[in-house]
Amino acid sequence: MSVQSKKEQVQALRERGFVVVPGLVSPERCEELKRIGEAQLREAAAPIEFEADLRYPGAPVSKEAPGGHTVRRLLDAYSRHPRFREWAASPEIAGWMEVYFGETPVLSRAHHNCMMSKHPAYGSLTGWHRDVRYWSFERDDLVSVWLALGPETVENGGLWFVPGSQQEAFTSERFDASKFFRADLPENQAWIDRAVSPTLQTGDVVFFHCNTLHSAGQNQTDQVKFSLVFTYHGASNVPLPGTRSASLPEVSL
Numbered sequence: 001m002s003v004q005s006k007k008e009q010v011q012a013l014r015e016r017g018f019v020v021v022p023g024l025v026s027p028e029r030c031e032e033l034k035r036i037g038e039a040q041l042r043e044a045a046a047p048i049e050f051e052a053d054l055r056y057p058g059a060p061v062s063k064e065a066p067g068g069h070t071v072r073r074l075l076d077a078y079s080r081h082p083r084f085r086e087w088a089a090s091p092e093i094a095g096w097m098e099v100y101f102g103e104t105p106v107l108s109r110a111h112h113n114c115m116m117s118k119h120p121a122y123g124s125l126t127g128w129h130r131d132v133r134y135w136s137f138e139r140d141d142l143v144s145v146w147l148a149l150g151p152e153t154v155e156n157g158g159l160w161f162v163p164g165s166q167q168e169a170f171t172s173e174r175f176d177a178s179k180f181f182r183a184d185l186p187e188n189q190a191w192i193d194r195a196v197s198p199t200l201q202t203g204d205v206v207f208f209h210c211n212t213l214h215s216a217g218q219n220q221t222d223q224v225k226f227s228l229v230f231t232y233h234g235a236s237n238v239p240l241p242g243t244r245s246a247s248l249p250e251v252s253l
């Protein structure tokens with residue numbers, strides 16, 4: 001398979017709503033990032049989002065229930081460790097985002113900005129959604145970068161994406177009260193039927209648009225899955241004042 005140029009990758013993202021760039025990060029660097037994540041998981045270093053906070057299907061019903069302290073996200077990865085920060089603001093990511101946005105890229109610390117951990121027991125599944133559902137910017141044009149720190153497959157709860165869904169103007173009735181895309185509607189099911197789950201190897205990166213419908217299953221293996229995830233927007237697309245999106249200082253690349 002021929003290697004796509006950055007411009008081709010950006011074009012693929014525009015057309016399909018996501019693009020996988022294989023082997024962008026070396027196995028050694030991934031191993032180091034994963035080890036930091038494992039250590040921080042052991043220390044349960046705050047800020048943390050627990051599975052029991054969200055209670056998606058498969059999650060413990062409360063922090064007091066068995067598995068109640070299963071971590072879903074080590075939050076504010078940017079501030080957690082210099083190695084996380086280096087990746088988030090690395091020249092390869094800054095360069096990629098500049099090609100996409102055509103202006104100075106900015107890292108949002110209010111969204112994603114986390115080490116995702118999906119645990120074999122008590123790790124939940126995430127229904128169909130658009131990330132932008134709770135985000136507030138002048139324009140719905142943000143891109144997230146998902147770095148796989150180990151293999152990601154359907155078995156261990158890898159991501160599913162609906163190609164082309166980022167361009168569709170779905171009305172609000174197509175989503176439930178929590179803004180999940182309703183799988184019970186036949187017209188939605190027709191979209192969901194097109195979903196694909198790209199298998200990721202260690203060091204592969206998925207770039208995906210904030211409007212792309214995606215979901216992920218539970219982890220059916222016996223290993224915790226780690227992924228480092230950051231979100232970017234163009235400098236002119238500012239977070240709306242007073243919203244959660246504007247709640248943390250941003251990082252201009």
Ligand SMILES: O=C(O)CCC(=O)C(=O)O
Nearest residue numbers: 124125126131214215216
């Ligand atoms: O890994 C998962 O369960 C899905 C994560 C996701 O889609 C999200 O955080 O927006």
